[in-house]
Each structure stands twice: as structure tokens, then as C-alpha cells.
Amino acid sequence: xxxxxKGANELRKALKKFSPDxxxxxxxxxxxxxxxxxxxARGFLPxxxxxxxxxxxxxxxxxxFPMYDASEARRGIGYKLTPTKxxxxxxxxxxxxxxxxxxxxxxxxxxxxxxxxxxxxPRFSGQFAGRGKMQGRAMFKxxxxxxxxxxxxxxxxxxxxxxxxxxxx
Amino acid sequence: xxxxRIPIIVENKGKKALGDVDKGVKGLSKSFKKLAGAAGIGxxxxxxxxxxxAAAKAFIADEKAASRLAMSVKNLGLGFETPRIERYISELSxxxxxxxxxxxxxxxxxxxxxxxxxxxxxxxxxxIDISRGSGVDYETVVNDLSSAYVGNTKGLKKYxxxxxxxxxxxxxxxxxxxxxxxxxxxxxxxxxxxxxGKFELINTAVGEASEKIGGALVESLVSAFAxxxxxEFVAKIEGxxxxxxDMVATxxxxxxxxxxxxxxxxxxxxxxxFDDYENQVMRIIDSQEKxxxxxxxxxxxxxLGSMPIGIxxxxxxxxxxxxxxxxxxRRQKELAATQTKxxxxxxxxxxxxxxxxxxxxxxxxxxxxxxxxxxxxxxxSLLLQKAILEGNATLATQLSDQLEAxxxxxxxxxxxxxxxxxxxxxxxxxxxxxxxxxxxLEDLRGRSNAVPNFNVPDMGxxxxxxLEDLRGRSAAVPQINIVVELDGQTVGGAIREGQINDSLSGSFxxxxxxxxxxxxxxx
Numbered sequence: 001x002x003x004x005x006k007g008a009n010e011l012r013k014a015l016k017k018f019s020p021d022x023x024x025x026x027x028x029x030x031x032x033x034x035x036x037x038x039x040x041a042r043g044f045l046p047x048x049x050x051x052x053x054x055x056x057x058x059x060x061x062x063x064x065f066p067m068y069d070a071s072e073a074r075r076g077i078g079y080k081l082t083p084t085k086x087x088x089x090x091x092x093x094x095x096x097x098x099x100x101x102x103x104x105x106x107x108x109x110x111x112x113x114x115x116x117x118x119x120x121x122p123r124f125s126g127q128f129a130g131r132g133k134m135q136g137r138a139m140f141k142x143x144x145x146x147x148x149x150x151x152x153x154x155x156x157x158x159x160x161x162x163x164x165x166x167x168x169x
Numbered sequence: 170x171x172x173x174r175i176p177i178i179v180e181n182k183g184k185k186a187l188g189d190v191d192k193g194v195k196g197l198s199k200s201f202k203k204l205a206g207a208a209g210i211g212x213x214x215x216x217x218x219x220x221x222x223a224a225a226k227a228f229i230a231d232e233k234a235a236s237r238l239a240m241s242v243k244n245l246g247l248g249f250e251t252p253r254i255e256r257y258i259s260e261l262s263x264x265x266x267x268x269x270x271x272x273x274x275x276x277x278x279x280x281x282x283x284x285x286x287x288x289x290x291x292x293x294x295x296x297i298d299i300s301r302g303s304g305v306d307y308e309t310v311v312n313d314l315s316s317a318y319v320g321n322t323k324g325l326k327k328y329x330x331x332x333x334x335x336x337x338x339x340x341x342x343x344x345x346x347x348x349x350x351x352x353x354x355x356x357x358x359x360x361x362x363x364x365x366g367k368f369e370l371i372n373t374a375v376g377e378a379s380e381k382i383g384g385a386l387v388e389s390l391v392s393a394f395a396x397x398x399x400x401e402f403v404a405k406i407e408g409x410x411x412x413x414x415d416m417v418a419t420x421x422x423x424x425x426x427x428x429x430x431x432x433x434x435x436x437x438x439x440x441x442x443f444d445d446y447e448n449q450v451m452r453i454i455d456s457q458e459k460x461x462x463x464x465x466x467x468x469x470x471x472x473l474g475s476m477p478i479g480i481x482x483x484x485x486x487x488x489x490x491x492x493x494x495x496x497x498x499r500r501q502k503e504l505a506a507t508q509t510k511x512x513x514x515x516x517x518x519x520x521x522x523x524x525x526x527x528x529x530x531x532x533x534x535x536x537x538x539x540x541x542x543x544x545x546x547x548x549x550s551l552l553l554q555k556a557i558l559e560g561n562a563t564l565a566t567q568l569s570d571q572l573e574a575x576x577x578x579x580x581x582x583x584x585x586x587x588x589x590x591x592x593x594x595x596x597x598x599x600x601x602x603x604x605x606x607x608x609x610l611e612d613l614r615g616r617s618n619a620v621p622n623f624n625v626p627d628m629g630x631x632x633x634x635x636l637e638d639l640r641g642r643s644a645a646v647p648q649i650n651i652v653v654e655l656d657g658q659t660v661g662g663a664i665r666e667g668q669i670n671d672s673l674s675g676s677f678x679x680x681x682x683x684x685x686x687x688x689x690x691x692x
Contacts, residue, residue, distance in 0.1 A: 002175075002177060003178060004179050005178045005180060009180050090182045093178065094180055095177045096175060096177055096178075143175050150177070154177055155178065
């Protein structure tokens with residue numbers, strides 16, 4: 001579950017505007033905690049040879065179904081330290097990890113709802129980790145294995161920055 | 170589902186923020202639609218016409234406000250400043266997102282109050298920050314600022330400056346301005362940094378563009394049809410409309426004629442050389458057409474043939490007009506009289522108020538009471554009341570303390586008096602002395618009721634008067650004769666003579682008044 005930290009966006013804005021050094025230090029600190037998860041998540045993605053052969057990118061175009069390319073999918077996993085656009089309920093993520101590519105998302109979630117059955121999903125080697133909507137083979141798995149340590153560290157880093165910023169005023 | 174995301178830290182900006190964005194987007198799309206309408210992109214002709222009307226209307230309103238401002242500036246003797254003010258307003262509008270429709274009346278108000286273009290510009294700028302920071306609408310802020318400029322700070326309470334009403338009253342306008350600057354500076358910049366602010370900025374710019382298009386539309390219509398003369402354009406429009414109406418009527422009645430000429434009756438009549446049906450129908454329809462056109466283009470004032478219409482009014486109208494004028498004049502007189510009366514009453518009341526202030530009965534009462542014999546507590550109470558009346562806070566505090574102390578002392582004294590025991594009889598232990606031995610009465614010892622026998626001492630009065638035999642004879646009174654004379658006569662004789670003399674000189678006679686006679690007789 002994500003944690004709500006009120007004023008985080010404003011803090012990032014204020015840091016960027018009034019204390020760029022502190023902003024950079026905070027950013028670096030957060031990156032230090034998020035990068036290992038991203039790296040781990042990328043490692044969970046199958047290589048082209050391990051993915052189902054029809055799913056791997058090839059010359060013959062097969063309708064509009066996304067084609068998997070390991071390097072592209074790996075590049076699609078990353079982190080974001082700037083606020084996202086608010087959703088309909090007004091929620092905006094200040095710090096998040098993402099799996100952007102369609103093929104990467106398929107590897108992540110295929111079989112999550114309908115089960116590992118048929119001709120496609122059993123061919124994925126990775127096992128699911130996590131629960132409910134946070135269940136997956138790559139990014140969710142890495143996040144699950146981290147056991148909330150990165151989240152706690154990010155919150156701590158932001159709180160530390162806020163304290164420093166308020167103290168320097 | 171192209172993107173999966175694990176939010177680690179989230180924040181809820183609330184639905185309102187989203188609502189603002191939605192509103193902004195909707196407003197923006199509307200404005201863009203309007204603008205697109207101007208260019209005729211993707212919209213129907215009706216939409217273009219609609220936009221044209223709206224744009225022209227906006228331009229006209231804008232023009233009106235601009236002309237009002239220009240007139241106001243001219244009347245202030247600053248006519249040469251108009252171009253500079255206009256440029257400043259348009260720049261400020263583009264920068265702040267506040268429309269020029271709002272800025273112009275604000276500038277006019279500030280100019281009228283301050284009389285200075287520079288000061289007005291400064292206040293106009295500050296008002297934007299205050300409005301954004303406080304949420305109070307721009308017009309109200311400008312009104313409050315202009316009131317504060319002339320010393321009326323009543324309206325500033327709502328901005329939450331952390332100042333009491335008394336502080337606000339005593340503050341100079343420069344202080345008020347600096348307080349506002351400290352509280353709200355940078356609010357507009359912060360607002361423009363938000364989505365809602367950006368949308369407002371764009372919306373304003375689009376609105377301005379729309380006004381420009383409206384202006385161009387009006388100008389081009391006037392220049393196309395009447396070589397730039399709007400009055401000629403209006404006259405032409407009227408002429409065109411009349412011609413159009415005539416054309417429509419001619420066409421309609423033409424159709425009517427055609428209908429009757431092609432009817433069965435007309436065809437049969439054409440076979441009969443003696444039947445004049447067609448001509449009759451034509452005459453009737455012509456007369457109908459003429460009547461219709463006459464009713465449509467009825468002469469409102471002028472002559473219909475030799476008959477004057479709308480030029481001369483009847484005797485009744487003249488009388489009614491005269492009566493109305495007389496009524497109005499009388500009403501005006503009545504109003505003036507009422508006003509004079511009311512003013513006189515007000516003056517009287519003011520004079521009375523002033524007199525009562527001078528008299529100040531309460532203070533007089535206190536002074537009078539202070540001169541009397543009063544207790545310490547009462548004196549302090551009166552002095553305290555006086556100090557309160559005079560508004561001397563320091564003295565009032567001192568006296569209040571003194572009064573408290575005096576009251577305490579009084580209470581302590583009363584308590585002490587109440588606690589004091591009843592005083593004993595100082596002679597309670599006194600015993601009558603034994604007088605017997607001193608007087609040689611040894612036999613009286615033991616007879617407590619016996620009263621010693623005192624002899625009257627010799628005071629020497631009888632001796633000095635040669636009355637040795639008076640000792641022991643207290644009832645005997647000696648006879649002493651005293652004779653008083655006045656100018657060699659006895660007193661009684663002198664008085665009687667004086668009264669007789671008075672009577673003889675014409676004074677009231679006092680003779681015999683002591684013997685039962687009342688009144689006095691002048692001799």
C-alpha cells in the first residue's frame with residue numbers, strides 16, 4: 001500500500017526553488033534506495049530466448065498484440081521522483097516505480113487473474129510474488145522482496161529534508 | 170493498461186484541484202471554440218455568426234469601459250497619460266490573468282482617489298496579489314484599498330492581517346501597504362504556477378483576442394458599407410431593411426395575384442369578353458398591398474397627405490403636460506422644504522449635543538460630591554469615576570488599587586470593632602471610704618447606710634455684703650434697686666419722647682400699639 005505524505009509535492013517544489021543542493025542530496029538519497037529495486041525488477045524479466053517465441057519481437061507482424069523485446073522491456077522499468085498527474089480521485093504519486101512498456105506489463109501480470117493455464121502463460125518462467133493488484137513477476141516481485149525497506153527509507157529521506165529545510169529558514 | 174506503477178509516496182490533491190483543472194479545460198475549450206469560430210474552422214455558419222455577435226458585444230463593452238476611463242483621466246487633467254495607462258492595463262492583463270474589463274474600472278477608481286497614475290499602478294499591482302492571496306474578489310480589494318487610501322480602514326478587517334480595529338484605525342496608508350506586502354506578496358505568481366492559474370491566463374488571452382476580432386468585425390462592417398461613418402451605416406441598415414420588407418411584400422402579393430389569375434374563375438372570365446374579373450382582382454390586391462405597405466411603413470411624425478401626424482398635440486395633451494410639469498415643480502419644492510427642515514433639525518440636534526458635551530452633568534456631579542464631607546472610600550470611588558470619565562487609564566488603575574486597599578482596611582476595621590469585648594464598669598471595684606473616724610463619729614462604724622453630715626462651708630458672700638445674719642437662712646433674697654438713665658432721663662421717658670417726635674415728623678405712630686390697637690396711623 002502506498003503511504004500518503006502530505007505536503008511532499010510542495011516540499012519538493014520548495015527544495016528545488018530555494019535549496020537546490022538539499023534537493024539534489026535528497027534526490028540522490030532516494031535514488032539510492034529505489035535503484036536496487038529497479039535493478040532487481042529488470043533482472044526478473046525473461047531474456048528474449050526465455051520468453052514465448054511468438055511473443056518475442058519478430059518480422060512478421062501479428063495483429064496489434066505487443067511484441068516483447070527484453071532490452072526494451074528492461075528500459076521500461078524505472079523510477080519517478082516527480083509528482084504524477086492526479087487521478088480522478090485526486091491522488092498523485094510523488095515517488096513511484098513503473099513498468100512502462102506494454103510487453104513488460106504483460107510479462108508482469110499475464111495469468112494473474114485467469115491463472116497459469118493455456119498455451120501462453122505457462123511459458124513464462126518467473127513465479128508471481130505479492131498479493132492482489134500488487135502481484136507480479138518483475139517489478140511487483142522486486143518490490144515485494146524489498147519488504148518495504150525502500151519505502152521507509154524514502155519517507156525518512158523526505159522527512160529529513162523537510163526538517164533541514166525548515167531548520168535553515 | 171500500458172503502464173504499471175507502484176506508488177511509494179502519494180498525496181491527495183483533492184477533487185477540487187481536479188475540478189479546477191476540469192473547469193479550466195472546459196473554459197479553455199469554449200474559448201478556443203469561439204476563436205476557431207472566428208476563423209471559421211470546423212464550425213457551422215450559425216456558430217460563426219453567433220461568435221461574431223458575442224465578439225462584437227465584448228468589443229463594444231470593452232470600448233465603453235475604455236472610453237469611460239479615458240474621460241475620467243481627461244477630467245483629472247491627465248489626458249496625455251491615456252495611452253500609457255492603456256498599454257499598462259493590457260500588459261498587466263496578459264501577465265496576471267485579470268481581464269482588462271476588471272482592470273479598467275479598478276484603475277479609474279484608483280485614479281479618482283489618488284490622482285496619481287504611478288500610485289494607481291502600484292495599488293493595481295498590489296491588489297492582484299491581495300486578491301489572489303486572500304480569495305477576495307479583485308473589485309472589492311481595489312475598493313478597500315482606495316477607501317484605506319483616504320483613511321477608511323474599516324474594510325481591511327476581512328483580510329486577516331492580524332491587526333485589531335483600533336490598530337488599523339491608527340495606521341497610516343503606507344503602513345497598511347507594507348503590511349499587505351508582507352502578507353500577500355508573491356501570491357499571484359504562486360497562483361499562476363498552478364494549473365488553474367495557467368488556464369486563467371490563457372483564457373484571458375483568448376478573450377482579449379476575441380475582443381479584437383469583434384472590434385475588427387464592427388470596424389470592417391462600418392467601413393465596407395458606409396466608408397467608416399457609423400451613423401451612415403445605421404441609416405443604410407434602416408434603408409436596407411425597409412427595402413427588404415417592401416420586396417417581401419411585393420413578392421407575397423405577386424404570388425397572390427398569380428394565384429387568382431390562374432384560378433378557374435379567371436380562366437372562365439377570360440373567355441367572356443364582358444367579364445372584368447382579372448382587372449377587379451388586380452385592383453383589390455393592389456389596394457391590399459398598398460394598405461399593408463402603408464401600415465408597415467407607417468409615418469410616425471409628419472404628414473399623411475394633408476393630415477399632420479404626431480406633430481401637433483391636442484389641448485388635452487398640453488394640459489396634461491402642464492399639470493405634470495407643475496406637479497414635478499411642486500414636488501421639487503416640497504422636497505427642498507423637507508430637506509431644509511431636516512437640515513435645521515440636524516443643526517439643532519448638533520448644537521444640543523455640543524452643549525450637552527460642554528455641560529457634562531456627570532462630571533459636575535462628581536466634582537460637587539468631592540467637595541462634601543465624605544469617607545475615604547467614597548472619595549477614592551468618586552475620583553476613580555472621574556478618571557474613567559476623563560479616560561485617564563493610568564490614574565484609574567492607581568485609584569482602583571487604592572480603592573481596593575481602602576475597602577480592605579474598612580473591612581478589617583469593622584471586623585476588629587466587632588471582635589472588641591464590651592468595656593467593663595470602671596467603678597465596679599470601688600468601695601465607699603470609711604468617713605466616720607475622719608469626722609469623729611466612731612459610733613457609725615458598721616452602719617453602712619449612714620450618710621455623713623456635711624456643713625455648708627462659708628463662702629464669704631454674706632460677709633462682703635454686710636449680711637452676717639444670712640448664714641443658715643437660704644430662703645431670704647436681698648432686694649437691690651438699679652436705676653438706668655439715658656441722657657439724664659429714665660429709659661422709659663426717653664423712649665416715649667422719641668416716639669412722640671417721630672409722630673410729629675410724619676413717621677408712623679407707634680403710640681398705644683402695645684395696648685390692643687392694631688395697625689398704625691400716619692399723622
